[in-house]
Amino acid sequence: xxxxxxxxxxxxxxxxxxxxxxxxxxxxxxxxxxxxxxxxxxxxxxxxxxxxxxxxxxxxxxxxxxxxxxxxxxxxxxxxxxxxxxxxxxxxxxxxxxxxxxxxxxxxxxxxxxxxxxxxxxxx
Numbered sequence: 001x002x003x004x005x006x007x008x009x010x011x012x013x014x015x016x017x018x019x020x021x022x023x024x025x026x027x028x029x030x031x032x033x034x035x036x037x038x039x040x041x042x043x044x045x046x047x048x049x050x051x052x053x054x055x056x057x058x059x060x061x062x063x064x065x066x067x068x069x070x071x072x073x074x075x076x077x078x079x080x081x082x083x084x085x086x087x088x089x090x091x092x093x094x095x096x097x098x099x100x101x102x103x104x105x106x107x108x109x110x111x112x113x114x115x116x117x118x119x120x121x122x123x124x
Contacts (some may be wrong), residue, residue, distance in 0.1 A: 009083075010031055010038050010039050011038075012031040012032050012033050012038040013031065013032050013033070013034060014029065014030075014031055014082055015029070015030045015031075015032060016028075016029050016045065016047070016057075017030075019043065026043060026044045026045070027044070027045045027046070027059075028041050028042065028043055028045060028059075029041060029042040029045035029057050029059055029080065030042075031080075040061045040062070040063060041061075042057060042058075042059030042060065042061060042078055042080065043059055043060050043061075043062055044059050044060050045057050045058070045059035046058050046059065048079075052088070052089075053083055053084055053086065053088070053089040053092070054081065054082045054083040054084045054089075055082045055084075056079060056080070056081055056082070057079070057080045057082060058077070058078070058079045058080075059077075059078060059080075060075050060076065060077055060078065061075070061076045061077075061078045062074075062075050063075075063076065
């Protein structure tokens with residue numbers, strides 16, 4: 001089964017830091033441009049996998065249902081695929097759509113039952 005194509009990438013700085021509210025503390029993941037959030041943060045974030053070019057982070061996005069500070073919120077499980085743009089990543093992805101390439105690798109690893117850092121067979 002192929003997963004749906006993710007949203008277009010958001011570029012920024014990844015910040016993973018403890019966040020406290022009342023007597024609870026958890027890890028919060030944020031993507032910022034240095035001064036503001038580029039997307040809603042993930043609460044109760046967990047790094048699920050670290051790879052050569054990035055990581056997978058899961059958590060919960062909390063959205064206020066109205067502009068009121070005391071309004072009810074809705075919570076949505078989210079998974080972020082974080083790609084770190086190193087020189088090697090740029091060389092590996094040259095001429096490719098990185099999202100298609102990552103989806104192909106995930107399908108290959110899932111189909112073979114192995115999570116190796118090898119490149120799947122070329123697409124036809």
